[in-house]
Amino acid sequence: MITLYDTTLRDGEQREGVSLSVEDKLRIVARLDMLGVTYIEGGFPASNPKDIAFFEAAGDLTLKQAKVAAFGMTLRKGITAVEDEGLVALADCSAPTVTVVGKAWDKQVELALETTLEENLRMVYEGVAYLVASGKEVFLDAEHYFDGYKSNSAYALEVLHTAVNAGASALVLCETNGGALPHEVYAITRSTVEALADWSSAQVTVGIHCHNDGGCAVANSLEAVRAGATQVQGTVNGYGERVGNADLLALIANLELKMGHEVLGAERLQLLTPTALFVAETFNVTPDAHQPFVGQSAFAHKGGLHASALARFAGAYNHIDPTAVGNFAHVVVSELAGRASLVSKAAQLGIDLPADDAITAKLLADIKEREAAGYSYEVADASLALLLRTELGQPASYFKLESFRVIAEKREDGRVMTEATIKLHVNGERFVATGEGNGPVNALDVALRLAIKRFYPQIDLLELTDYKVRVLDESVGTDAITRVLIETGNGEAAWGTVGVSENVIEASWDALVDAVTYGLLVDIS
Ligand SMILES: [Zn+2]
Structure with a gap:
């Protein structure tokens, strides 16, 4: 039986350029609960006001089956548990499960922590025992476990043994630097599982936590499972610092579809792709079209x-x-x-x-002709759908443009403001709306929404998530052709649209109209 432990909200948020609000985190928790993840690590309850607010709110959540986990350090050196504020915050937080990091590499203990191997064992023991006594389910993240095992296997195992004696219920072998290879992870996990089985009292789960620096995080995690690990840690879409963590979605799919483990079951497995998109959008990261299993191009064939x-x-x-x-x-x-x-x-x-x-x-x-003129439908599925419908005599049209005007103004303070005015007709009624934005597309988007909102309030759900402009060099004469690609989402699905013109604003408008029209089409039909 495999248990899933998600760390998107802690390790995943370490990805460069990402910052999640408390609401973002809570929405992701709900989504992961729906997916069927058992543990959802939320962050450090003592580290900053945002995480403190998250754990307060998380205490009020009603989850179907997931448990929220808090993350922190074991006891700091030279003090007792009650003197350690971080440990006290972990004991007091709303999360029923707590994961604490302990060092398992002798060199790290001596050089990074600057203490003795014995003191490190005391820190692990007293930290874990204190949290167990406070009523928490406690997991030990054995940091640098694989490097530690290679350096001094007896000591690495002693750290695990100490945590078990203190009451830890899972020992998570962390491949912290992300450079180990699958055969090494297999061999070390196997030896560790065997050593644990030899200890008479040990009824403890072995977990695996991998980083992807060598490109092997998913492979390493799967090897650990083959060697006997039963708790699998990872992040949605493999988000994480440097090159990221093990991609939990790919792990789930491989475990379930290739290795015969029942992890989510066939029905919830179909939530992998929408979950990937949802988390990408919440992280404000463009979804990777080439991501295994869930990417938009994962099953695309060009030939x-x-x-x-x-x-x-x-x-x-x-x-x-x-x-x-x-x-x-x-x-x-x-x-x-x-x-x-x-x-x-x-x-x-x-x-x-x-x-x-x-x-x-x-x-x-017709498609080939349009491609020759600069259109590309490879990522603009929605524009293709609208084109096909139009050509087949079933056009989708929810408003009719009379005219638009865009003005850009550079101000004394250096800011550039753009204003768009749109005149259009909906169901025979004429609407005029003006929108301001930081650029022409943004201003047009704002004005268009204002103009049609009375008839189509669901427009509020649509969000432009990406905008790309490319000047095509195939153009003849002095006017270059511009292609605009827009990506739009409604929290459930995402779709791409395209516009092409010699004028970037006109190209943007065409892509925007398709984006909104498709969103309404999907919603209405
Ligand atoms: Zn990590």
């Missing part, structure tokens, strides 16, 4: 040959059925792809195309 083979035999070029993890067999429509690609892409977008109809040939020709 017409692959696509037509896949249409006949789903396993032809995919390692799993993408729907098992809530993903889709995105078939990339490009200049290379043939008719089979378009048919299966359309089916995925909910549009039925007959395989050898003349209409399909005409659509394909």
Whole structure:
């Protein structure tokens, strides 16, 4: 039986450039609970006002099955447990489970901690025992365990033994520097599990916590499971400092689909892809299209040959059925792809195309023409869906533009403000709205929302998450062609749209209109 321990909110938030609010953290907790994670580590209850507020709020949460865990250090050197503020805060916080870090590498104890090996054992023992006595379920994170085991295996094991004697219920072997290789992790975990089995009293869980510095975090974690570890730690999307942690989603998918462990069950496994998107959006990080299992391109095939083979035999070029993890067999429509690609892409977008109809040939020709003019539908699924619907005589249209105007003003204080005025018609009524923003797209977005909000209040759920501009060098003459790609989400799904023009504002407007129209289409239909 494998237990999942998520550390997205503690180790994952260490990713450069990320800062989560208390509300962000609480929303992620709810999402991970829905996914079926057993432990959700929330942060250090003593470290800053935000984490203190989080643990206060977390105490009031009603979770289906997950337990919130707090993280901290074992006892500091030279003092007793009650003198250690961090330890007292852990004992007092709302979390039923506490994970404390103890050093397991003799060199680290002597050189980094600057104390004796005996004092380190006392710190582990008294820290764990104090928290157990306060009623917590206590896990020991054995820091640098693998380097420690290579340096002095007897001491590394003694640290674990000490924690067990003090009442720890899980020993988490941490591959802190992220450089170990799978065969090493297997061998050391195996020896450790065997050594623990030899101790008469030990009824203790062995966990694994890996970082991805050598690109082996998921592989290392899977090897640890093969060697007997039963608690798996990781972060959603592999977020974490430096190159990140083990990607918990890939771990889950591999454990469940490749190694035969029942981790979430088939139904909740389909939540992996939406969870990846949700956490990426909450982290304000562009989702990685090429992420294993859950990336938008994880099952994308560009070649017409692959696509037509896949249409006949789903396993032809995919390692799993993408729907098992809530993903889709995105078939990339490009200049290379043939008719089979378009048919299966359309089916995925909910549009039925007959395989050898003349209409399909005409659509394909039109798409190729637009690609030659600068459009790209590889990430702009939503624009493709709208184009197909229009060409098939089922256009989605919720408002009609009369005109827009954008003014950019540079002010004395150095700030540039942009103002957009939009005139449009909804259901025969005319609306005029003005929006301000930090750039033309932002200002147009604000004005458009104001103009149509009365008819479509659900527009509030849509959020533009990414905006990319590319000047295409294939253009002829003096005017360069600009392609704008916009990514939009509603908290549940994300979609891409594209606009192309010699004018960047017009290209942006076209991509924006598609983004909003598709959002309304998905919501209304
Ligand atoms: Zn870590």
